[in-house]
Amino acid sequence: MEFKNSDEAWAFWLSYSGQKGFEVRKRYTNKRPSDGKVTSCKFVCANEGLRSEDKRDHLTKFPRAETRTDCMNVKTDRKNGSLIVSEVVLEHNHTLHLPETLHLMVSQRKISELQAFEIGMADDAGIGPKSAHELASRQVGGRPNLSYTLRDHKNYLRTKRQREMAYGQAGSMLKYFQDKIAENPSFQYALQMDCEEQIANIFWVDAKMIMEYAHFGDVVSFDTTFGTNKESRPFGVFVGFNHFRETVVFGAALMYDETFASFKWLFEAFLNAHKGQVPKTFYTDQDAAMGKAVGEVFKEAWHGLCTFHIMQNAAKHLHEEKDEDNKKEKKKDKKKEKNEEKKRKENEETSVLTDFSACMFEYEDIAEFEQKFDLMRKKVSKQTWLDSIYKCKEKWSECYMKDVFTLGMRSTQLSESLNNDLKIHFKSDFDINRFFKHFDRVVQGKRNTELNSEFDSRKKLPKLCMRRPPPMLVQASKLYTPGIFEAFQGEYERSLLTNAIPTDASPPDDVLTNARLKKKVVETKTSKRKRTWLDKKHKIRKKREKIEEVGEEASSGSAQAQSQAHAQEQVANDSVSSGKGTNDSLSSGKGKESEVYNANLSFTQLLTGPITDDAFIGLCSTHIQELYINLLQFYTYTRTAGVRRSTGSAEVERRDKDGMGAGWEQQRRRGRQLGVPASFREDAE
Template sequence: MVSFAVTQEGIWTVKRSIESHNHELAKPDDQHLLRSSRHITDESASVLKSMSDAGISTVNAFTYLSEEVGGVENLGFTKRDAYNYLQKERRAKIENGDTYSLIQLFKERVAADNMFAWDVQLDEQERLMNFFWADGLARIDYDCFGDVIIFDTSYRLNKYNLACAPIVGVNNHWQNIILGIAFLSDETIESFTWLFTTFLRIMDNKHPITIFTDQDQAMARAIETTLPNTRHRLCQWHIYKKAPSKVWCFNSTNKVKNLFHTCFSKCDSEEEFETAWNAMMKEGNLQNHQWLNDLYKIRSKWSTAFNKNCFNLGILSTQRSESTNHVCHGISKPTSSITECFLGLEKMMKTWRRNEKDEDFKCSQSEIQPYIKSSSILKQAALFYSRKLYSFFEEEFLQGVGGLCIEYSSSDLTMFYVKSIDKCPDSKIWTVLFNSSQGTIQCSCAKFEMMGILCSHCMRVLRQLDIVNIPEKYFLPRWSARARKDLYAGRKITNLSNSSCLSVEVPGNLKIRNYVCRFAYKISTEAQGNAEAEQCMLDGMTSMARNVQLILEGKKINNTNPVCGRKNIKDPAKCRPKGISNARLKDHWEKKKKKKIKNTDFTAPTSIQFTPESNGSQSSFM
C-alpha cells in the first residue's frame, strides 16, 4: 500500500509505503472478482433487466450472459453484482412508497388508455386496504363475454399477504380472459361489497348472469347485496373434495359416493335430485348428518338440477380462476411489492391476449373442415363457430347421430324420448320437445340453456326429422368466430338470462363507443399525410374535448379519483390469511415435549408457553 499527504500548494509526499502483499496476487482468471475490476456495462444491464421483466430468474440470466462471452471470467461482474443491480432497480420503482408508485402507474395507464379505470380503498390510518383496476380491453371483453364470471381469492404471494382476486371470464375461443383484478387486505363482507360495487360501477352497472365462487360466507352475503340479479354458484370441486373427510362412509361405500356424484351434475330435474339425495341418505344412514343437511339447504347453489334455466357455460368449478392463480405463481413471490405484482399481471394479460389474437387469426385464415363433409348442419356450424366451439358442436352431433336412438315419439312428432344406443335396462332417457311452427327444440338436459350449443339429443331428433339447417337463434353470437365484430356492429344479442331467448338491442354505451372509435379511425386515416387536414382534425378534437369537459363540469360530474394527488398514502399493512396461524414453526423436539406435557394429569406450570390459536379461521357454509 502507499499513502500520500498533499499540501495546499499541491505537493504530494509519500507518508507510508509497504511493498509486500498480505495476500496472494490475483490470477488473470480471478481478475473479475476484484472490486476495482467489476462493472456491469449498459448492454449487460439492459439484458439483465429485460430477462428479469420476462420472468427469467436472475441466476439463469447471469448464466446466459456468461455463456455469451465465453465464461464468467470474461463477463466483468459476479452473480452477486447481478442480484444487487436488479434489487436496486426494484427499489427505484417504489422509491416514494409502494402505494404511491402504484397510483402513479394507474395515472400513467389512464393517460395512455382513456378506458382504463381503477379505484382504491383506505383505512383509518390512511393505509391502502383494497384496490381494483380494469383496462380498456377488459371492459370491452366484459361487454362481450361478461355473462359468466369466476371469482377466487386463494392467491396471496406478495410481501403484504394481500389476496389477489382476479375476475375471470371465458371468450369465444373457450380461453380465459381477465375482466378485472383486485387486491384485498381481508376477506370480509365489507371488502367484498366494496369490490363488487366498484366492479359494477366501472362496468357501467351491467350485472353478470352467473358468478362462480368458493364456499365463503362473507363473499356470499356481499353477492346477495350487490349482485341481486346474478345467480351465485358454488365450486363443486371444493365441496366434492371435502366429502371424504366429512362423510364417514363416502370411500367405503361406492353406492353412496356414486349417488353423491349424481346429485351434483347428473340430475336433469329437481325431482331426480330429490330421489337421488334421499336414496343416498338412506343407503348410508345419514339422515342426521349435520354437514349433509347444511349442504342440502344450499343445494340450489351447487347442483345443476336447480340451474337448468340459467346460462352458466356448463362450468362446474372455479378451476379457471385457480389456473390463473397458477400462472400468477410464476410472476410474483413472497417478497414482491404490489407494484411488481401489477406489472407482472399486466404482462400475463398481454400474453393471454396475444394467444387470443393468434386464435382469431387462425379462424380468419383457415376454414374448418367438417368430419362429415356432406352434412349441411356441420357446414353451417363450421361457417359460424370458432374452432374450439365447433369441436364441441361436432362432438355433440356425432354422438347424437351415432350414439343415440329414438326410444319413442308422439304421433304428432312434438315429443321424443331419446336414449343411448346401448341396450342397458337402466339407461337414462331424455325428453326432447319440438315445435315445427315456431322452429324451436328443447331438451330436458337443458344444455343449450346452460351453455348455448345444442345437445346430442336434439341433434338426434333433428336427424330423425331430416332437418338440414338449424334455426339461426340457436347460434349464439358470443360463440362466433367473429364475436367481437358481430357484437360491436350493432347486431341483436340473444338475451341469455332466460330460456325464451328473446332479442334485445345492444346497450347504448356500447354502441356509442363503437361508433366514436370507428368514426375517429376513419377521419384520422383520411387525414393522414395531409398537414392541413391533420391540423384541422386535431383542432376539432381539441375543441370537442373542451366542450365535453364544460358539459361534464356543468353536470357536476367529477371522474378524478380523490387519491390521485395525494402523496401521504401509506403502504398496506401485512395481513394474515384466513385459517393460517402466525405462530412460529416448532421443531421435532419441541413438538414431542409439548405432547408429553399434554398427556400428563397435572396442571401445566405457568412458565410453559403455549401457542395461541389463530383468530382468522375460515368461514364457510359447511
C-alpha cells in the same frame, strides 16, 4: 508520468493493476474550491494501510479475515495544468492474484449502462438473476469476460427496487396507476379507505378488460388466493371464457380482508367499472360472506357454487354408518382388522360420494333427485353438512340448472387455473411494484394465447366429419370458432343418431341395398377428435343408461336363448327350400324388412334371432352378404344335383358327371374357402 485529468490517471492505474494482479482503490482526491479542479489525488493498493483496533475485538466470536497489509501507493500532484506522479511505490508485500481471477477483483468489476438495461429487462420478463447472469456470460464467451459477478447482479436489482419504492408502498402504487392512465385514459382503479385514512381494498381494470367483459361477460368466475405479495393480502380475479373457450380477465383486486363489507364494495366497484352490466351467471366458492355480497349486488344474476369445492367438502363430511357388531368380532387380529377397516371405509365413502356426485351431475328430474338424495341420507350418520348443502341445492344440482346459461362452467376452475399461473410468477416477498409488473405479464400471456388461437383459426380450415355436409354445418364452420364448431358438430351428429331409425315407417329400399358396416378407424394422437365440455356431459348420461340396460339384458337373456334355437331351425328350413322359394323370398320380403328395421335389432340379434334372408342380406355388410349368398347358392346347387342323381336317369347322371361335375367341385372348393364347416358340406352332399 503526466496525465490530463484524474480520470485518465485512474484508468491507467486500473489497467496496470489488472495486468499485475492486485486490487486498487482511491485514497483521497483534493479539489480547488474556486473551480472544482483536482489538485492532487492518491491511488493505492487495496491492501494499503492497517485496520484500526477495536475495543470490542475480544468479544467477537467470528472475526473478519484481515485484508490490510500496509502495501504500496501512488501520489499525483497538479503542475502546469496536468497531473504528475510525485510519489510511487511499486513493491507489494502480499501475494498477487492469478490472471484467471481478474474478473473477480472488486476494482475490475463494473456494470455498464447497456448491461444495466439488460438486467432490468430480464427481471421484468421473469428471468431469475442466476439464469440472466448465465445468459450474459455466454453472450461474451464465458464468465471471465463478463465485467460483473452474480453478486453484483443481485445487488444492482436490490438497489433498483429500493429506488422505485422511494415513495413507499402506497405512493409507488398510485404512481403505477397514474402511469397506466397516461398510457390509456380508459384505465380505471378504485380505492377504499379505512377509518384511519389508510388504503384497505384496491380494484383496477384496464381498457382491454373492459372491452372483453362487454363481449364475454355473461358468465363470470371469482375466487381469491393468498401468498402473492409481501403484505399477504388476499388477491381476487374476475375471469371468464372468450370465443375460443380460453381464459380472459375482467378485473383484479387486492383486499385487506374477506368480510361482507369488503366483498360488497369490490362487487360494486366491478359493476361501476363495467357501466353496470350484470353477468347472467356468477360462480364463487362456498364462502358465506362472499355469497351474501353476491346476492345483494348481483341481484339479477344466477349464483352458482363451485362443484369442485363441494366435492372436497363432501369427502370430508360424508361417512356411512358403521356396524358395531362386526367391529367387536374383528378385534382378535388387529393388523388384519386395520387393513380390512381401511378398505371398507374407502369403499363406503366411495359409494356415498358416488351417490352425491350423481345427485350433482346426473339426475335431471327434480323428483328423481329428491328420491335419490333421501336414500343417500340414510347411509350417512351425521347429516349436518348434508342438510346445509341441501338448502342451497338450486346453486349446484343439475336438475335446477336446465335453464341456466353456464357455457359449460360448473366450478371456479378458471380462477384456480389462473391462480396457479400467478403463483408460478409471484413470490410472497414481492413488493407492490413487482406484483403489478408480474401480474401484467400473466395477463399478457393469456392475451397472446388468444392471438395464437385467432391466427390458427384463420389459417386452418375446420374439419367436417361428414362426406356430404349439410348447408347448416358448412355455414356454422364459417361463423364459429374451431372449438365451438367442434362442439356444435358433435351435437349435430348425436341428433342424427338419435333420429336415424324411425319406429313408425319402413326404411327406403336404397338403405337396405347399400348397407355397409363402417370400417373401424384406429384412433391416434392426430386422428382422435378433441373432446369438448359437452362430451363430458354425454359421458355421464351414457354411464347411467348402461347401468339401466344391464338389468333389462339380464331379464331378456332367457328369451334370447329361445329365439336363438328358433332361429337355427328357421335357417335350416330356409336352406332346404327350393330355388323358386328362394327367389320368392327375395322378391316378397319388403313387409318383413320393415318389421326387422322397425324393431331396431342389433347386429348380435340379427345373427341369433329369427330373420328372413332378404332382411339379413340388406342389413349386413358386403362381405357377410357375399358369404351368405354363396352359401345359398351352394345349398341350392347341391340340393338340385342331389335330386337329379336320385331320379336314376342315365342322361341326368351323365350331365351331372360331364357338365355339372366341374361346377360342383368348384362350389365345394368355394365353400372351403368361405369357411363352411365340413359337417355342413357333408349334410348338403
